[in-house]
Amino acid sequence: MLEAISAREIAVSGLKAQRTRMNLIANNIANAMTPTTAKGGAFRRQLAILSGESVQSGIAPEKLGVKVERVMSDPSPLRQVYEPGNPYANADGYVEYPNVDMAVEMADLVSAQRAYEANIAVLVSGRRMTAKALEIIQV
Amino acid sequence: MAFPGVNSVSVLQGAMRTCVQNHAVIANNIANADTPNFTPTKLDFQGTLRETLEGRGRVTLRKTQARHLDITREIPRFEHIALSSKNDYNKVDLEQEMANLSENTGNYTIYGSLLVKQFKQVKDMLAGLR
Amino acid sequence: MSDPLNIGPITGGRIEIDPISMRQASPSSTPVEGKSFKDVLADTIGEVQRLQTEADTTIKQLVSGEIKDVTEAMVAVEKADVSFQTMMAVRNKIVAAYEEIMRMQV
Numbered sequence: 592m593l594e595a596i597s598a599r600e601i602a603v604s605g606l607k608a609q610r611t612r613m614n615l616i617a618n619n620i621a622n623a624m625t626p627t628t629a630k631g632g633a634f635r636r637q638l639a640i641l642s643g644e645s646v647q648s649g650i651a652p653e654k655l656g657v658k659v660e661r662v663m664s665d666p667s668p669l670r671q672v673y674e675p676g677n678p679y680a681n682a683d684g685y686v687e688y689p690n691v692d693m694a695v696e697m698a699d700l701v702s703a704q705r706a707y708e709a710n711i712a713v714l715v716s717g718r719r720m721t722a723k724a725l726e727i728i729q730v
Numbered sequence: 731m732a733f734p735g736v737n738s739v740s741v742l743q744g745a746m747r748t749c750v751q752n753h754a755v756i757a758n759n760i761a762n763a764d765t766p767n768f769t770p771t772k773l774d775f776q777g778t779l780r781e782t783l784e785g786r787g788r789v790t791l792r793k794t795q796a797r798h799l800d801i802t803r804e805i806p807r808f809e810h811i812a813l814s815s816k817n818d819y820n821k822v823d824l825e826q827e828m829a830n831l832s833e834n835t836g837n838y839t840i841y842g843s844l845l846v847k848q849f850k851q852v853k854d855m856l857a858g859l860r
Numbered sequence: 861m862s863d864p865l866n867i868g869p870i871t872g873g874r875i876e877i878d879p880i881s882m883r884q885a886s887p888s889s890t891p892v893e894g895k896s897f898k899d900v901l902a903d904t905i906g907e908v909q910r911l912q913t914e915a916d917t918t919i920k921q922l923v924s925g926e927i928k929d930v931t932e933a934m935v936a937v938e939k940a941d942v943s944f945q946t947m948m949a950v951r952n953k954i955v956a957a958y959e960e961i962m963r964m965q966v
Contacts (some may be wrong), residue, residue: 601758643768646763703764737921741920
């Protein structure tokens, strides 16, 4: 049986996950032109892998909501830009730039913000429902 | 005739409890709006209500039709993640879930008001007899 | 309705008032069976009960989805409530009147 508290905890897990996504997006944008990192090589776009389970009868409440399973680097190819004069250029005169596409990052940001607000709506509606339940014991 | 043999207070209480469970189901769908391969679920309100009124704790659900996804891949294809504003890789319709959330909260407050009224009538009667 | 209270014609300065026919005052001339006070009370209680049952029914119909519009349930509940409160008010008045009569010195 799903208790009243579950919806709030589920929404909070959603807020945390979307917040993580937004942080990664912000970092991707900030490093969109970073050709070198401490680990060597250009900065790679990072994304969060989310996991969560559908509600089933008898499911344990802890399994509900969403988790950031891990953060991974996008393995798609880096951008090769021909800049022979650049100190970071390789033997063929190409500089490797991050595989960060601004349009994609902005679309992801919008999606994360929308989802974040939707989770807020769950919290707000939960509060309204609790307020109504309190009326039952009022004079 | 709906709910024979059950008084309206029990019916309203059962309906409110079912709304609380529905709230959790919708919350889970919204929290997983961007989870790859996630299938949203929908609470069968009348079925769950009947289970509640008959004293059983089970929740009855309806799974939405799973779209054919390439679920052999552990990691979703990156083009899908890149186009995440279209949300191709899971079936959560955020607008629908928001609508369901709004309807569910509305129903809860309606049943709550009716329940408050039931108790108020009894209290008024007691006050009138004093 | 020229003579609703059955006061009768003014004859020679005196007004004739017939209390029994006043109770049966109606525009028609056919005599009406007067209901005893007990019957009126029973009818009222029956009506209140009917409205309560109707309110309960509409609540259940609303929850089961038979009725989509919440207005019906709200109106039915208020009707039942108002009729009940009216009955309580009448009952209290009767009790108060009875107590006052009992207090009278004979």
